């Protein structure tokens with residue numbers, strides 16, 4: 038058994054005022070080159086927002102869902118009814134959320150992976166209302182369950198060096214055997 042660090046952003050929807058600073062910094066950080074543009078549609082955190090009903094729910098992108106759900110939940114909390122997909126973190130076929138606007142490729146939060154690492158995720162840092170809190174938790178894992186880490190590692194390399202360079206390098210490495 039080994040250990041893995043699970044990174045969590047806790048969301049206190051009652052503290053969120055809908056300012057969207059989290060979307061702005063996330064979009065800017067993930068622009069290519071970094072901070073060269075701000076398009077909130079590219080942000081990996083999105084505000085589900087309905088001021089008339091006092092609903093402000095920041096949600097950060099998780100795994101891609103390849104198919105739509107067969108059934109959906111409606112939550113009523115403190116007398117407020119939330120839309121069916123309000124708390125869902127997936128890019129999925131039934132909505133445009135968490136998809137890169139041009140390519141429609143799914144977006145996923147990478148916890149602001151950076152080199153050198155950020156002190157804490159940037160959306161957490163930029164949220165002046167403390168609606169977002171960063172936490173880490175250690176979990177026991179089977180030694181061979183590394184696919185998540187591998188995926189994150191490859192994604193970071195592709196972001197840094199471009200897909201073609203990474204593919205060429207891997208092809209060269211496999212030739213050397």
Ligand code: SF4
Nearest residue numbers: 053054056057059164
């Ligand atoms: S920065 Fe904080 S207060 Fe502003 S929208 Fe995001 S979560 Fe809400």
Ligand code: SF4
Nearest residue numbers: 063082146149158160
């Ligand atoms: S942790 Fe980073 S990548 Fe994830 S939603 Fe926040 S700003 Fe975006």
